Amino acid sequence: MGNPLRILHLTTSFPSGPDDAAGPFILRLFEAQEKLGIQCRVLTPASTSPSTWPDANKVCRFRYAPWSYQRLAQQPGGIPAALAGQPRLYGLLPPFLASMGLSLIRLARQHDIIHAHWSVCGAMAVLTQSMHRRPVIITLRGSDVHRAKKSGAFSLLHRKAIQGSRLTVGVSQTMAAELRRQHPGMADKIRFVPNGVDGAFYALPTGRDHLAPSPFKLLFIGSLIPRKGLDVLLKALARIKAQCIWTLTVAGDGPEKDYLRSLATSLGINTNIHFLGSVSPDGIPQLMNDHHLLILPSYQEGRPNVVLEAMAAALPVLATDIEGTRELIQHGKTGWLVPPGDADALSEQLAALLSGKRNLAAVGLAGRQWMQEQGLTWDNTAKLYSQLYVDALKSE
Numbered sequence: 175m176g177n178p179l180r181i182l183h184l185t186t187s188f189p190s191g192p193d194d195a196a197g198p199f200i201l202r203l204f205e206a207q208e209k210l211g212i213q214c215r216v217l218t219p220a221s222t223s224p225s226t227w228p229d230a231n232k233v234c235r236f237r238y239a240p241w242s243y244q245r246l247a248q249q250p251g252g253i254p255a256a257l258a259g260q261p262r263l264y265g266l267l268p269p270f271l272a273s274m275g276l277s278l279i280r281l282a283r284q285h286d287i288i289h290a291h292w293s294v295c296g297a298m299a300v301l302t303q304s305m306h307r308r309p310v311i312i313t314l315r316g317s318d319v320h321r322a323k324k325s326g327a328f329s330l331l332h333r334k335a336i337q338g339s340r341l342t343v344g345v346s347q348t349m350a351a352e353l354r355r356q357h358p359g360m361a362d363k364i365r366f367v368p369n370g371v372d373g374a375f376y377a378l379p380t381g382r383d384h385l386a387p388s389p390f391k392l393l394f395i396g397s398l399i400p401r402k403g404l405d406v407l408l409k410a411l412a413r414i415k416a417q418c419i420w421t422l423t424v425a426g427d428g429p430e431k432d433y434l435r436s437l438a439t440s441l442g443i444n445t446n447i448h449f450l451g452s453v454s455p456d457g458i459p460q461l462m463n464d465h466h467l468l469i470l471p472s473y474q475e476g477r478p479n480v481v482l483e484a485m486a487a488a489l490p491v492l493a494t495d496i497e498g499t500r501e502l503i504q505h506g507k508t509g510w511l512v513p514p515g516d517a518d519a520l521s522e523q524l525a526a527l528l529s530g531k532r533n534l535a536a537v538g539l540a541g542r543q544w545m546q547e548q549g550l551t552w553d554n555t556a557k558l559y560s561q562l563y564v565d566a567l568k569s570e
Contacts (some may be wrong), residue, residue, distance in 0.1 A: 179563055180213045182285040182308075184278060184295040186247045188218040188233065190225040193454040195426075196248045199369050199479055200291060201455075206370070206556035212563075215285065217277055219270065221248040236277040238270040246270055250397035250428035250452070253294070254317065259429040275302050282306035287563050290335070293318040297331040300338030309340040309566045311559075313367070316476025316498050319349055322356075336360055340566040343367045343559075346477035348497045367559060369479055370552035371545065374459040375486035380539055389419040390528045393465035393489075395458065395480045396472075398428030403471035403494065403514060405430075405437055410471075410520035412441040418528045421446050422469075425453040425461060462487040466534060467527060473514045475499060482550060485509070485541035490534045492523060508541040 183204060187197030197218075204214050220235035222244050227233070238244060246266045249256050256263050274295075279302050282288055288310045290296040296312035303310065312335050322332040336342050336357055343365050344350035350366040357364070392411075396402045404424070411422065424434070424447060431449065438444040453461060462468065468484040468491045475498030484491050485508065493499040495511035503509035510527070512519040526532055 178211050178213050179287070179560070180285040181207065181215070181287050181289050181563065182278075182281055183214060183216045183289050183291065184274075184299055185216065185218050185291040186295060187252055187291075188216055188248070189227070189455070190221045190223075190235075190248065191227045192456065193452075194248075195250075195452045195455060196221075197291075198455040202370065202372060202552045203555060203559070206552040207559065209553065210556055210560055212556075212560060215281065217274075217281055219247040219274070220244055234277065234281060236273045238273040239266055250426065251399040252317070254321065255397065255399050255429060271298065274298055278302055279305045282308045287311060287340075287566060289313070289559070289563075290339075291315075293322065293328070293332040293335050296335030296339060296342075300335055303338060309569075310338060311341045311343065311562060311566055312336065312339045313343040313345065314349065314353065315345055316349065316474060319344075319352055319476075320474050333357070336364075339363070340569060341365055341562055343562070345369055346498060347501055349476060352497075365562060367555060367562070368548070368550055369477065369482065370555035371479075371482050371486040371550050372459070372552060374456075375462070375483050376542070376546070376551075378459060378463050378487045380488040380535070380542070389421045390467070391465040392420060392422040393425070393461065393468050394422065394470070395425045395453070395461070395468070396470065396478075398424075398426050398430040398434060400430060401473045402430075403473050404434055406515055406517050406520060407469055407471045408434065408437050408441055408443065408447075409517040410524060411446070412443050413517070413521040414525045414528065415443055415446075418525075420528055421448065423448050423450055423461070423465065425450045425458075427452045458483065459487060462489045465489065467492055470494065470499065471514070471520060472496065472498070477502070481509075482545065486545045486550070488538035488542040490527075490532075490537045491541065492520075492527065503541075504544075507537065508544050509537060 185200050207214050216233045220237050246263050288299045288308050290299045290312045299310040322329045341363050347366050353364045354361040438447050470493040491509035494514040505511045512523050
């Protein structure tokens with residue numbers, strides 16, 4: 175039997191502790207790969223305070239500024255949201271990239287493959303390849319593909335990452351197809367590998383009553399940033415305020431928090447809404463179990479993990495009809511879809527759901543069944559990546 179694979183995960187988002195909601199899917203993949211006997215290490219930016227969690231020997235956190243200034247990554251919405259909210263943080267980009275590159279060169283030689291998450295990490299791994307001489311696999315998500323269509327500088331980094339990678343992974347079928355269309359000369363090295371879901375979601379009980387509960391407990395989980403469309407949801411809810419009794423739990427944090435609180439007050443629905451703040455990943459299953467409907471009113475998504483988790487939890491989902499959700503939700507069967515940014519359509523669908531005109535239990539069960547049929551667990555995701563690593567090393 176040969177030596178175990180040694181993988182270095184390069185990511186700009188990774189939890190700093192068990193209650194941190196930054197990049198939990200990277201942690202879940204890391205844990206599932208270690209169960210397979212793969213030796214994993216993570217290289218990620220440090221946040222605003224030191225952390226040796228979960229193991230200082232397995233997670234290397236590079237410094238790029240004094241502790242209190244390290245706000246470029248590991249925040250809700252990631253680097254794009256940080257730069258949009260505080261343009262002065264652009265001044266941290268040179269030391270950030272320099273520290274990432276030097277740390278990568280130092281650690282890469284101890285590993286067989288660099289697995290870079292997101293375009294920026296992929297570009298850095300490719301640009302330093304002449305010094306570390308390790309094959310690079312890149313996993314791209316929706317934010318990468320959407321930004322590459324708009325930003326000239328970012329699109330150059332994005333293309334460089336794909337060109338120099340041994341294999342490039344899209345986390346949705348739509349994304350992989352779009353990457354092949356954008357880069358026809360590199361289509362043979364673009365793959366689709368779905369994210370998995372933790373077993374705790376599948377273990378939740380089923381059987382939510384399809385009759386209208388009172389109050390009807392709605393749930394939103396995500397970063398409070400503009401592309402999540404939470405303001406549209408608040409406006410839609412204001413239009414049905416008098417039709418039924420409902421509450422909305424908002425689990426997440428971000429730069430839009432104060433604006434959204436103010437908007438809820440101005441719409442007269444603030445007493446119905448509980449802004450919970452950031453929730454530990456381990457607390458999400460119970461949170462879903464305590465609610466009747468998950469709502470994701472986003473303008474853009476990759477393949478949202480929160481929708482996958484809700485479907486595994488048999489929690490019905492109402493989401494916007496965008497690329498990231500369209501391949502997960504069959505309208506009327508495993509959830510419901512409405513046009514993005516359309517408060518009227520969202521309020522109409524909400525009114526029908528809250529009045530008991532839809533069978534929530536049946537839709538929740540259909541969603542879980544689809545997830546099980548697809549085999550969407552982190553263990554299966556880890557096995558798919560393991561095969562990609564073998565393929566990448568064979569092609570050297």
